[in-house]
Structures are given as C-alpha cells and as structure tokens.
Amino acid sequence: MTKKTKIISILLVVLLAVLVIMANIWRRQSQVRDVRVEIDYRGADTLATGLEVAELVKHEIPTLMSKMLREVDLKEVEKAAGKSPYLCDCEAGTSIGGSVVVYAVQRRPIVRVCANGAEYYLDDRGYRVPVSSTGSCDVVVASGNIPTKGKGLRDVWKMALFFDQHPEVSPLFDQIYRDASGDLYVTPKLGSHVVQVGSAENLEEKFDNLIALYTRGLPQAGWETYKQVSVKYRGQVVCTRRNNN
Secondary structure, eight states, rough: OOHHHHHHHHHHHHHHHHHHHHHHHHHSSSSSOOOEEEEEEEEOOOOOOOHHHHHHHHHHSSTTGGBBGGGGHHHHHHHHHHTTEEEEEEEEETTTSSSSEEEEOOEEEEEEEEEEEEEEHHHHHOOEEEESSSSOOOOOEEEEEEOOSSSSHHHHHHHHHHHHHHHHHHOOOHHHHHTTTSOOEEESSSSSSSEEEEEEHHHHHHHHHHHHIIIIIHHOTTSSSSSEEOOTTTTOOEEEEEEEO
C-alpha cells in the first residue's frame, strides 16, 4: 500500500466516523416519529401484534410522540410494553430514522385452562396469559377441578410442560382433566378410553409404560376394548374393560 493510499484510507475512516457522530447528534435532536414493535413469536400463534403493542406504549406514555429522541426514557418504554400480558423480555432503543423501537418476545402458551367459569393460557414459564381477541393457540385443553393457584394448577402446568417437551408424545393427546381428588387424566386422540395419570410426578416413566401398551398391547387387544387405562402407580399399567372386568 502506497503512502497516498494510506492517507486516503485514513481520511475515509475519519469521514465515516464524523458521519456516524453527526447522524447520532441529528437523531438525538429530532422528534420521535413513531413507535415500532418487533415481536419474536417463538413459533407460537399470534396473540398480540406489533401495532397493538405500539398503541399500548403510546397510551401508557401520552407525551412520547412530542418528545425529542434524547428525552425518551427507554426503561419507561420497556415498562409500558411489558404491561402487555402477552409479552416478556422487552428491550427498547431508537433508530436513525427517528423511531422508538421495542424488541419483545411473545409468551408461548402450552395449555388452555377452562375451569371455574374462567378461561386462560399458561405459558412455558408458568405465567397466566389471558385469551386474546387477536388470535388463539392450538394447544392442549385442561378442564375439571382446577384451582386458580397452588399445587393443583401447578400439576396441570407440569403435565402440559411434559407434553411440550416431548413432541413424540404430545400429538397423541388433546385434553387434560383433573378430578375432585386431584388425579390427572388425559384423553387420547385414538380409541375411546381415558388414561388415569394420577399425580404429575414420574411422568417420564408413566408415559413410557403407556406408550409400550399402545405399541405392543392395544393393537392386539383392540383399541375399543378398555374404558380406562391407569398408570397412576409406579411399575403398573392397569386396564379396565368395558364390561368392568
């Protein structure tokens, strides 16, 4: 590289640095033009749109659109966006074009609870997420005697989380039921029986036993032979025939 080329390269670097500095100064002295929200849906169905969250932020901070970018409290913006029950992990920044930008992650529901006259989701972190008018999620449904908090609700969540983490098992079932004694049941998509799971403990072992029955036992016995299959007790699979024998 010649001396002249080195000088030109240095000048270009300096010019670029000056342009970046000037752009940042201009950006900070300009007024907020809009609010843009980018949501990572993590493969789930849409429960909240970027436009809805942007309107929420502007509602929570009525003076936002009249502020200069340098005056914007980004933590306040993150707090406002976080008031959406559908979002988590909100981060805010500003763009060269004069936008306030929010980056957020949508909560990922894993079960829809329908009990005690209420209907809501539980996400993969155990948070309660309201049903949305924007869209719905195709997840397992839980019903029956489900308390609004405590161990009973947590057991339902643990069952749904097990399904979520075991994609080889979850397609086989479409409903979770909790009875008055606290036992969990699941309804398979194939056959007309119900499966008594009992507690939400030892789920790996219980469903390994159940899948073994499904692959080696029921094809020979017939899928309509039993009205209930129980894996409630460790090391046992108890089948109840339709004639109660």
